[in-house]
Amino acid sequence: MSLTADVVVIGGGVNGTSTAFHLAQRGVRVTLLERASLAAGSTGKSGALVRMHYTNPHDSALAQQSLPYFQGWHDVVGPGDPGYRQVGVVRLVQPRFDDRLRANVAMLQGLGVNTEVISPDDLRALDPGVQTGDITCAAWEPESGYADPAATAFGFAEAAKGLDASIHEGVEATAIETDGERVIGVMTPLGRIATETVVVAPGARANALLAPLGLDYGLQPNRVQIVIMRRTADDGPSHPVYIDGPNNTWLRPEGDFGTLCGIGRDQLGVNPDFYDEGVDFDYIVDSRTRCAARRPALATAFMRGGWAGIITMSPDGHAIIDELAPYRGLFGILGDSGTNFKTAPAIGKCVAEWIIEGASQTVDLHAFRASRFAAGELFSGAHEYGDSLLDVFR
Numbered sequence: 214m215s216l217t218a219d220v221v222v223i224g225g226g227v228n229g230t231s232t233a234f235h236l237a238q239r240g241v242r243v244t245l246l247e248r249a250s251l252a253a254g255s256t257g258k259s260g261a262l263v264r265m266h267y268t269n270p271h272d273s274a275l276a277q278q279s280l281p282y283f284q285g286w287h288d289v290v291g292p293g294d295p296g297y298r299q300v301g302v303v304r305l306v307q308p309r310f311d312d313r314l315r316a317n318v319a320m321l322q323g324l325g326v327n328t329e330v331i332s333p334d335d336l337r338a339l340d341p342g343v344q345t346g347d348i349t350c351a352a353w354e355p356e357s358g359y360a361d362p363a364a365t366a367f368g369f370a371e372a373a374k375g376l377d378a379s380i381h382e383g384v385e386a387t388a389i390e391t392d393g394e395r396v397i398g399v400m401t402p403l404g405r406i407a408t409e410t411v412v413v414a415p416g417a418r419a420n421a422l423l424a425p426l427g428l429d430y431g432l433q434p435n436r437v438q439i440v441i442m443r444r445t446a447d448d449g450p451s452h453p454v455y456i457d458g459p460n461n462t463w464l465r466p467e468g469d470f471g472t473l474c475g476i477g478r479d480q481l482g483v484n485p486d487f488y489d490e491g492v493d494f495d496y497i498v499d500s501r502t503r504c505a506a507r508r509p510a511l512a513t514a515f516m517r518g519g520w521a522g523i524i525t526m527s528p529d530g531h532a533i534i535d536e537l538a539p540y541r542g543l544f545g546i547l548g549d550s551g552t553n554f555k556t557a558p559a560i561g562k563c564v565a566e567w568i569i570e571g572a573s574q575t576v577d578l579h580a581f582r583a584s585r586f587a588a589g590e591l592f593s594g595a596h597e598y599g600d601s602l603l604d605v606f607r
């Protein structure tokens with residue numbers, strides 16, 4: 214392991230590997246440290262929905278700038294395959310929020326996102342197995358879908374290595390060394406790496422790494438579960454992704470015959486190093502009930518597996534992507550709030566631009582500033598559905 218680097222990236226999830234790739238692509242000498250294995254954190258457990266529909270333009274812009282990576286990985290990144298499935302995404306809300314849905318679709322269209330408001334009849338034409346009695350319209354994104362989250366991180370890492378990045382698995386960053394307000398190095402069990410720039414993307418272990426620097430953003434690791442059900446023979450061959458507000462659930466295809474789903478019931482404040490990685494029995498029952506409320510054939514689907522992972526909530530349910538004052542050269546991608554898989558390609562690109570050019574060019578990151586909490590400027594959209602905090606809509 215080289216003991217000097219232009220930039221050290223801490224964390225080998227999708228955000229760390231994306232950042233390493235974008236830095237290496239621009240000739241920066243980058244070292245990435247991953248304490249376990251690549252994608253071992255939230256990334257490996259992700260539902261990996263890729264959708265543009267948010268209630269604010271900032272997250273949507275990051276998602277929109279990331280979509281071409283999933284759609285054209287071979288040309289944009291090169292090695293690997295993120296396993297992108299463009300099955301389309303449907304966003305459903307309670308009818309009392311229809312005006313907000315229309316306003317958000319208009320906002321997205323203004324950004325150039327391919328989305329429209331469709332009727333229940335249109336939706337049944339897309340998916341004959343869907344139940345639409347409780348909705349009066351839906352937002353439809355034909356180019357969205359889902360991906361393989363671990364494969365995405367592996368692909369970024371492989372591409373970064375091909376551009377001479379040093380990627381080290383099983384090496385923990387034990388401390389970030391500073392001299393006053395300047396970053397000067399990263400400590401590891403294999404020695405100290407001298408560097409003036411560090412990108413901290415450690416997922417749920419952010420608090421442990423940042424506390425010695427006096428940085429506390431109120432980040433909370435929460436346990437989130439996922440269930441996979443095998444669809445029965447009378448169900449259709451596949452279905453779109455649903456983000457289903459009325460049933461407080463989301464579901465997407467998994468393989469040829471499975472449906473992967475999550476419901477809005479996070480376990481708050483868990484230890485990211487010691488938590489139950491399995492699925493609770495009552496969560497399975499509740500998931501099947503809620504999924505069947507949207508796609509009735511799922512009432513008899515067989516439970517085939519599931520897991521639990523960790524998301525790291527920030528106080529307003531949106532990420533922090535910033536240079537972490539008062540330190541110069543210390544960048545953070547923190548508080549993913551359960552929604553930063555789909556945005557990771559653009560996040561890595563923006564952070565690389567910031568480090569190299571002094572500012573992000575691709576998306577304005579001001580909304581993601583770390584200082585917003587202390588200033589009481591919490592981030593929210595103009596037309597929320599009331600589900601942005603403890604949001605199941607990954």
Ligand SMILES: Cc1cc2nc3c(=O)[nH]c(=O)nc-3n(C[C@H](O)[C@H](O)[C@H](O)COP(=O)(O)OP(=O)(O)OC[C@H]3O[C@@H](n4cnc5c(N)ncnc54)[C@H](O)[C@@H]3O)c2cc1C
Pocket residue numbers: 223224225226227228229230246247248249250251252253254255256257258259260261262263362384385386387414415416417418419422437438439521522523524546549550551552553554555556607
């Ligand atoms: C169940 C579930 C469903 C989700 N569904 C979606 C979805 O549908 N769509 C979506 O966009 N997002 C979703 N997310 C969120 C998404 O997975 C995360 O936002 C994203 O993976 C975060 O990536 P990351 O690289 O920031 O963090 P992580 O993937 O957590 O990576 C951090 C890495 O840093 C390493 N690390 C930590 N500390 C150190 C250290 N000191 N030294 C070295 N390495 C260290 C860890 O081992 C880990 O591998 C979901 C998350 C979960 C858990």
